Amino acid sequence: MPSRAVEFTATELLIVQKGLSQIPKEGYAYLTIYFDGSDFKIFEETSWNTIPHKSLAKWIADNRAYDNKDIVLLSCNDATSLQSLANALSELDKTAKRKTRKIIGWGGIVHIFSNGLIKGGGTCKKYAYDASPVLLQGTQIPTGKLNTEPKGSRAILGAIKTIDDLIAFLECINETTPMAELEQKGIKALFRGVTRRKTDNWLYPGNPNSIANGISTSTDPIVATLFAIESATDNPTFKGSVQCGMPKDLLNLALTAPNRRWDKELEAIINAPATSFANLAKIEISVEDARKLVKEVFGIDLPSRISIKGAPSVIELTETLPKSSLEKSFEFYLKSIKYNLK
């Protein structure tokens, strides 16, 4: 039984409801199981129905709308639960002399778009009775409403557990994503590499693109430190800093869609001037202290100089250095407090 179904917000419930209603009835049966603390709730047709925990397999088995359909479980990324449900359902199918059905689920978070598109993170596997799960690939993976592009609002089922989950989440950020959602999904800190003029501490506001389209931040302090080193190397009259902000301190700032290298730089774009992030972020540390902390937290010795024109540049380094988990990023944040210049 899916003992670890995920919780999600009221807004997400509405999006799930809207998205699932767009999917044609033929093909897979898509189930979103919501756990409210005591009961599972299943979205069926147009409404949420409560179901006792132990009866979930029986409920699916008895539901004629799901006859002969493999079940896609959208809100459970726990392999043991998916396998248990597959076993329980298969036994009921065998007893009833029906075709035994399989359970399909993802290892990572699942995105449901209001237009009916479903996009899972991590590996997608099919679970059958008493057998090893089968990895699904390409067109074998369920996508909800076919031939649909990611558009409209989006619900994310599950917390971010892996770098792949994080990349999938960051890719889908757009103007409708509230800053608070970052915290809900486990992103506790954002980092930004900047430069300030040595003579008067003036903050470089960014190039015309970032002024017009938003400033880059990263969930990875290594990336922010690399950019601070690079900017300071090529501008000797400026000094590098790393600013560290928690999403809960940045709630008034709007997010926008990521740039081309979001997956390499674990980037989140904030549609606000550089000064807004600088003012709201509680911590700013020198690039020298940021390098020291990268060494302490990650065991990585970053170069003290990186030229934008040379190699390896930030482009190559962000592809060869390990990516920071959200836990390690938060550790960096907490340790940066003692170096805070603010």
Next chain:
Amino acid sequence: MTFENINDLIANQNSENKLFSDSPLLRLSELPSGKNLKRGSLDKIHLNPNEIWIDCRAVSNDIAKNAIFDVLFPFHTIEQSIYGKVILKKIYIKLTTESDCLPCGYTAVCLLHFTEGVPKILAKLRPETQKPDYDKYEIFYLTQRSVYEKMQSFIEREQDI
């Protein structure tokens, strides 16, 4: 003094002999994956045989769409230059939105038009799906003839010292 690659050239610049300030320098880093081109529906844009998608970074100043370059040279062997007109036809900082300008420091998927055909040497660019490996792949730069000639004379002068 020997110059093994562009890093040596950069390291030996000073405020009197700045080679690139006010000059366009576009770094050709990698070949974008088909998956990412598809993400932005860029795979649906028809390319003629003289055109190629490359991940580029403006590394000297902002570079506008339709900027023209006329020299291509590799990171490791600056002297192996190829002359010919190259036009920066499209810039995608976000995969789904075309931009008019590639600001300094930004990387974008760019559509480059090589008037005399895409040079075969660009096959040494790293595919996005592969990790950086300088024994296997090469980084290239696009600039203008006047800048490249300035670089050459700087190298010759330094090597004579």
